[in-house]
Amino acid sequence: MSNTQGFSHFVLCASTPDKYEETITFYEAIGFQRMLDQCKTKEDNRHKVWMKLKAAAQAQAADLVIKITLSEGNTFLDPRQSNGESAVVILVKDMEKTRAKLDIMSVQCQSQHDRLYSCDPLGTPLIFYNKPHGLLKTDPRDDMCDEMRHFDPGKTHRRIAILTSGGDAPGMNPCVRAVVRYGISMGCDMYAVYEGYQGLVDGGERIRRMDWKSVRGWLHVGGTLIGTARCKDFQQRQGRLRAVENLVSRGIDSIIVCGGDGSLTGADVFRAEWPSLIKELKDNGKITSELAEKHKHLTIVGLVGSIDNDMALTDITIGAVTSLHRICESVDAINTTALSHSRAFVVEVMGRHCGWLALMAGIATGADFIFIPERPPDDDWPERLCKVARRHRDLGKRKTIVIVAEGALDTSLNPIKADPIKNILSERLGLDTRVTTLGHVQRGGSPCAADRILATVQGVQAVRAVLDSNPDTESPLIGMSNNKVTCTPLMKAVELTHEVAKAISEKNFARAMELRDPQFSEEYDAFTASTIMDDTTSLLLPEYARLRIAILHIGAPAGGMNAATRTAVRYALNRGHHPIVVYNGFTGLVRGTMEDETWIGVDGWTPRGGSELGTNRYIPGKDVDMGMIAYQIQKHQIQGMIVIGGFEAYSALVELEKERVHYPSLCIPICQLPATISNNVPGTDFSLGTDTALNAIIFSCDAIAQSARSSRRRVFVVEVQGGKTGYLAVEAGLASGANTVYIPEEGISLARLQSDVKHLMALYLDDDPDKSEGRIILRTETASNTYTTEVISNILKEEGHQFFDSRTAILGHIQQGDTPSPLDRIRATRLAMRAIEFLEIHTNGVLETYHNQGKPPPVELNTCHESVAVIGIAGNGVRYSPVRDLLVETDIKNRKPRGAWWYADRDLVDLLAGRGMFTPEAQARIHEHEQDEEEERKAERRKFERRYS
């Protein structure tokens, strides 16, 4: 047992008071100090002392803590000690001094090689040692075990290193955390290479063994804590040769690289060259033939850490969404000053060859114009820019926002820069125009929920890919497609990525757009169709196909409801329709509280949270008279309806569809845009508002965890919303590093609570006593009627004894968030456009037929059930699901779909919180604690018996 192996505590038990005192004196003499505060709790008047050997007194080791107790009859509590095969290993700085101290106490000791063997007064074998690297094992068989691990051709026991390289990206730390922890849980030895490839070349302290605790508290930290660097040495063979030597000498032959295309190219070069580098080291006598044979092949797995989202074969890269958050926060802030002074702003964002950030920021902030490298504007762009800005101003806009990617080009490949755009706006339109270059702000800050989750699930997959690899498989790149983690050939992805730059340089812009993920060009069209007031009339439908479209909100507010309404209104106007907004849901509809909406009327709605139209939970047919609804629809000649909301909206559509047989005016296309933080609408992977809610929860949890840490040894039971679905608890649990989650899908039992108490106790016993940790548990509000948040917290408080206490935090409506997140705004825009398209698809035929016959349009525009549908997100695409078809996959009683894609993440929460990963010391101490409790019970019983016998 050694602290260098990550074991920081051990427990000794004296059976008599004399032995107890003698043992304390002994350990004090060899340098341990008492930690009095640890045994002063009110209820704890038994003999017990905590002692600590400070790291300073040891050779390059962490603090070592011993607990010595007096407990009659128990001599060995550590299961590893009881079989007599192991000893306590103490690293010392000065072996001679230690020997002298033992001599003074007349304690027998024996020197062998560079070790000193002795026993404490309890007979515990002790080994003193002063060379940390040679001290990893105390059982001689461990040496063999380790060697065997090394040779094991099986899937576990690999030595895997992770490094971050190239530009830093928020999410790299969650990625390293997941890789390290998942790797350890799979039985691998995990290493981190500090300072990117430079660390590989330098070796030494820059390649560090990581244990479970090394990555604690990393989830919410931006940038990369293991550092990154651009390394020239690694681009030379000589540098790579040193890297191989540094890796092989540690038995590492698997590397997970998180970086951009440059870093991943470097990794692949390294892998290809590895056999020849190994041969060279062997020929030069730097490594033995045996080592060369053992490490014939290098395994490389790539993860893309890049804020630009510029890698092919993956929909999204680690860091891109957080960067978008930073941009949107900045542009939202700029909006207010622009509005005040009626100014124009040209905002430059990052993206050398990729316009993803600029495009998404344009959509999410409602910018007037964007410039991206993949889609250069026509040569007359200055005129077009001025026309658009002028028209928007004429409509009543007080601000003009232009977003330009740093790599934006015109069709002749001349850069389009912020300053010339500014000059055009000020000189030609007389606008007071300013330039803001966002720069490195975009890289910074705590990763958002989406990046934490993405980095975590991809990190886990990267370790799996290492374990699944063999010398014949191509190096994989862990990506994301259709909301699923993917493994694609790394070099293919890098080649395709380089092809974008090549296509742009060859002016093949269609190819450049094609090489981006499938959503990219759809999003581009969404931006132009919804943000820019169309002047070309190219989007306009013929007169007869234009619809009167009602838009209303229902259910609880959710981030993105306003953004969806804005896009629906603007796109509808660009198509020639008549958008009518209805206030206060279906109750407003029956009262006829509605009005025609204008392009400028919804200006500035994208970043607004809540519901501008007002919303409530009243459902047609149940709470609101269906006849009145049908009457108002007919009276206002409504020919299509968009209902934005959660499960209430879904229930409303089910009722409206059912009642069509009685009310012909309900035979119009009706669609739902799912918007609820609970994510419980059938027919969609995500509802609007879920991403905003996750971010609100995780940032609250970060603050709560900080408070818990400061208060020392505190567990917070945090109650989250979600109705009867555990989506928020699971995903926020993954993103905030929660200890566990209680969700309605699993319920809560006494046995589960007992096991959780034990787990928490093990964690706190394993903590450094001076650095207590704060921990959180997430509980969905409806997880159990009996085990409420308060009850669970009280149980934890009671059972945690002196080890930890507990508090509750009920997040409530904070979870709806303030400003909708960029992802929710973008999803809202996309879905809203598709909603208008849906209404058109389900009316075009009949309108055209009546028009051709010279008749006015009928009241019953569409009677088929497919015309009442949920517009949902399905992977990369948008899916129209008729509500009648969805009923079979709906759990009506619990108001949710029967399946849940996110449930696959459930076990990861517990796994990454270290369940089942207790150190033997922690287990021994729990065992000891249980025995203490048993003894107390017996003593109480004896007292009782004495009193009444």
Ligand code: ADP
């Ligand atoms: P990014 O990974 O963000 O694209 P870079 O292109 O700067 O960043 O690459 C990061 C590092 O990867 C470089 O400093 C270099 O050490 C290494 N690297 C890049 N390309 C190669 C290569 N072809 N061969 C060896 N190493 C490379």
